[in-house]
Amino acid sequence: MNAPYDFRPTHVxxxxxxxxxxxxxxxxPSIRLDPLLPVQLVDxxxxxxxIVCSNGWSAWVDGRLLVPLPQRPPGTGQPLGTEEDPRPLLAALERSLASYRRLLDDLAEGTIDLETFRDGTRDLRLGAVVDGSSAWLLDLDQGRWYYCDGTRLQTYATVEPGERR
Structure with missing residues (x-):
């Protein structure tokens, strides 16, 4: 089993x-993996x-269904550009996560019911894998996964229209 510091996602x-x-x-059969959960294919x-998850848990899956993460693109050494600045996407991901957290807190406190929680999270989609200075960020509004090396965002995968919800 991999220690958490050894985890390098290869798929989601x-x-x-x-x-x-x-x-x-x-x-x-065992448990079901969450949507877009980062995993490492090891065999x-x-x-x-x-697959192995970031916490070291391992299981077998239908490998044909895994979505591969490409290898890290080479860095460019270019300064941040307006369109390449990762901060707006990170801010949007933070807002989505904060919204989910607020709804989860309300559900746990009993101020909303499960149906209200589900309605509030129905269109909420976010994805982020951070591995040291590298990050893979999902922007479903644009239908893209981005790779960020700390200096810029680079599109490395697109989500087919049929795959978006």
Whole structure:
């Protein structure tokens, strides 16, 4: 099992999450992974893939469903540009996370019910993987995953229109 500091995501779970298994055997189902959860693919056997999560937990999944994260793009050494500045996207992600946290707190305190919580979070989508100075940021409004090396954002994957909710 990997220690948390060894974790290097190679994939994320699909947008609707995914089933896991204790072994490469469909008769031994385990828990379901959250949508867009970063994972590290560490082994493969046919269509099966063994993944490790950031907390060291490991399971087998249908490896064909994993969404790969590309290798880090090379840095450019260029200063921040208006369109390449990662801070506006980070601010939007922070607002979305804060909104989710407020709704979760309200639900835990009993000031809202589960239906109100679900209604409030229905259109909420965010994704971020931070690994030292590198970050992968999901902007579903633009339909893109971005890579950030600390100096700029670089598009590295787009979300197909059919995949967006």
């Amino acid at each position: 779970a699909p947008g609707d999450g995914m089933q896991t298994w204790a072994g490469p055997d469909p008769s031994s 493969a056997s046919g269509n099966w893939g063994r």
